[in-house]
Amino acid sequence: MGGLQEVAAPFVALGPSGVAVRDRLKHLSVEDEKVLRLIGDLLGTLASLDLKARCAAGLDHDTGQWAERKRTLTLDSSSRWAGSITKATHDQWALARRGQLAHIQSLEAGVRTIAHRLSLPIGEKGGKRAPGGYRSRQEWHAKARRLHVLEDRLRAVRADREAGVVRVVRGGKGLLNTRHHLRAAGLTEEQWRTRWQAVRRFLEADGESGKRFGNETIRVTPDGEVSLKLPAPLAHLANAPHGRYVLAARVAFAHRGEQWRDRVTANRAIAYRIHEDTSCGRWYLTASWTIPPVKTVPLAAARRGGLVGVDTNADHLAAWRLDLHGNPVGEPLRFGFDLSGPAPHRDAQVRHALIRLLHWAKRHGRAIAIEDLDFTADKTREKHGRRKKFRNLISGMPVARLRARLVSMAAELGITVIAVDPAYTSKWGAQHWQKPLTCKNRTITRHDAAAVAIGRRALGHPIRRRTAPPPHDQRDRVGHRTVQARPGAPRREEPRPRIPGPRTRSMRAGCGANAGDQCAQHRSGHAAEHDSWQQDSLPLSL
Structure with missing residues (x-):
């Protein structure tokens, strides 16, 4: 098995640690959609500013800065909205750091591969474990230039990582670049703008156990009524007591509905997210919660x-x-x-x-x-x-x-x-x-x-199939059985250790002492047979 990579042992995969279900917000009024867009745009702006502040802090961020950011956001929203925004900001920054590390590893792999192939003669064949040289001088020069490009990118990304600099686009870099290729994407500027504003809205609220129905910010009752706590600048839009706005739509989760209802009734924490699908003009509500790890x-x-x-x-x-x-x-x-x-x-x-x-x-x-x-x-x-x-x-x-x-x-x-x-x-x-x-x-x-x-x-079985044993009485002609030792195994020619005691009912204990001594056996044709034996010369005149 020399030269083969080590095979890891199989293991039982862990179960899920969370659950998410979604339902459509049907029969929303025009006023409901207007209020949802206003709330989402306001909180989206605050989330963008908070993300900018978190990225500027870099590796020097601490709990004091976190508390200061939350106090600043609370003045323009509420304490619970501020907590959801800062948590989402931290998650997005951490995701960007993981993506940055994966990008560095990818660049390092590319640099190693190109450097190895450039060091080989042109046209040299490669193997299954390592690639060979490049096919032509032209390709060699092109890859030499690409090596310098990748090394420059690698140095820049490493410098950003050491300084704690990440580059994040709220709404996605792909959609941002689509703005410059609207014809290829089949979109008008107005359609792109609508989609861009929708993905940059923020309508997420983390749950809290012990509070009414598990969430004070976006509250969903067991019968499906949805209400939101309005931020301070939009408090005048409330249509319910305590600065809340109740939507005309009702939700009923078809999948895991009983589990969701049990949590709501017990006032256990549930996180909610509201988003708009601009391609079909629909609004959706997603409920999520954590579950204890399933015992494997x-x-x-x-x-x-x-x-x-x-x-x-x-x-x-x-x-x-x-x-x-x-x-x-x-x-x-x-x-x-x-x-x-x-x-x-x-x-x-x-x-x-x-x-x-x-x-x-x-x-x-x-x-x-x-x-x-x-x-x-x-x-x-x-x-x-x-x-x-x-x-x-x-x-x-x-x-x-x-x-x-x-x-x-x-x-x-x-x-x-x-x-x-x-x-x-x-x-x-x-x-x-x-x-x-x-x-x-x-x-x-x-x-x-x-x-x-x-x-x-x-x-736990080997992948290789066991070879069928040879036919009866043909071991010398067909070959040894698969269970026998390989030619390189030490002491393979020695007899097996003798087990004391009778092995069958017809053999007494101690009668097989010479079982492993081939020269002590009376076998016809054995080279060390006890009787003297000499081959007669063949007659030549027949």
Whole structure:
């Protein structure tokens, strides 16, 4: 096994730590929409100013500055709105720092790859573990220039990280850049402006246990009535006592509605978010809350009875059931999805494929084994070079979305998810399982074979199949059995240690003392037989 990467042990994936449900705010009046936009625009402006102040503080930020920022925001809103804004600001700043670190790691990987390939002679072949040299002198010079560009970017990003500088765009950098390409995006300036204002509004409120219905800022009663605490500058718009505005719409969460109602009735904390979908002119309310971590099933218990091995691909999930001993059972199945189109369509496709997979696994009472994939550092063009098709393939695989969806949906159905190391599963699965499982009526792909390999690794079995033993009485001609020691194993030619006592009913204790001495046996044809033996010369005149 020298030269192969170390394979990590399988583990049971942790369950979800939070829940989010959404419902549409139907039958809003014109006045309701106007008030929601006014509140969102005012709080969005305050959130932008707070984010600017947090980014300016950098690494020198402390609790005193946090309290000062919150006091400043409270004057123009309320203490609870200010608390929600500052918390959202901290989360956004922390997310930007994590993205900055990932960008540095990506640049470092690109610099290492280009520097390695530039150090090789032009045209030198590469291997599976390291790429070779560049194909031509022209490509060598182009990559040398790109190396300087990446090194300059890396120095700049490292300097920003050391200084605590992050670059954040409220509303998203992608939508901001769309402003300069309206024709390509199929938008008018007015449509873009409407969308830009909608995503920059702030209508989020964190919950608080012990308060009425779990949230004092955005309150939703058990019968679905929605009301908001108006900020101080908009208090004159109140249509209910205590500076609140009650919407005409009612909500009724179809999914997890009983859980939400139980929390509201018990005055447990629930966070709410209101946003507008400008593409269809609808308003939505999202409720979220944390849940205690689900107690994971021990790995040995999850393996009991077998499981379902799942191979993740760019357009489908290949699955195969395995018994406790790692043998494929039944026929393989594929659960396809189409990742073209907008993000909601892609997300719906992933959820539809996962729910079919989970229902199939639940019918057979099996756990699910899936690869613990992570392509964050393995899809750059510097590593794979001209292999654009492969880069697009791994970039299109919904790894993070699928993993998050699978864990949460499996926990809801009571199905255990086992994550395994993806190393060599596709290669060894195709090598050891694709051909043996292919028959006249069934053609097995390497994806199906990879599902078997993933399931066997999750069960603790080696991926390689055991070679069939040789026929009877043909050991010398066919070869040794697979359970025998390899040629390089020490002391392989010595006899097995003698176990005291009779081994069968026909042999007394101590009668097998010379069992390991081949020269002490009376075997026909043995070189050290007791009787003298000499081969007669062949007659030449016959």
